[in-house]
Amino acid sequence: RRGRRTHGRPLELDKAVPFYQEAVKLDPNFALGWAYLSLTQSSIYWSGNDHTPARLAAAKEAVDRAVALNPNLPESHLAIGYYKYYGSRDFSGALVEFQLAQQSLPNDVEVLKAIGLIQRRFAHWDEAIAALRRAVELDPRNIQAAGRLGTTYWADRRFTANASVNRR
DSSP: OOOOEETTEEOOHHHHHHHHHHHHHHOTTOHHHHHHHHHHHHHHHHHTTTOSHHHHHHHHHHHHHHHHHOTTOHHHHHHHHHIIIIISOOHHHHHHHHHHHHHHOTTOHHHHHHHHHHHHHTTOHHHHHHHHHHHHHHOTTOHHHHHHHHHHHHHTTOSSTTOOOOOO
């Protein structure tokens, strides 16, 4: 069965879960594996592919494990942020976690996209655009980042702002 579409791309996240589960089974102290397992579980929950309490509990269990193993791991903060954003709709708490991750990963496209999405939720348009523009600058071929930036311009009705289309 094909995954639902979200943010302009097919969801294949459920295929990643067994790989992360296998990684943390092989090394139960693999904090980064637990963080990405949580992030993936939270994303599946958010997308509606499996919006069940069990899926959310799995995300929470994995993020708790990551934090217990390495509370200073930036990806743990990213996973906590997504759990708060996607799981409990705690946007303020998610922003704090994303900003903590950014301290150690200032040029991480995923962190910048997460910050941009939260700032957009708060209608902090300039902050959202700045974060998403930086993500596109760092990874100009990242269609997801570019799409989110375009959507943000559109939502703020900045139809001609920073247009860089070459006209012939």
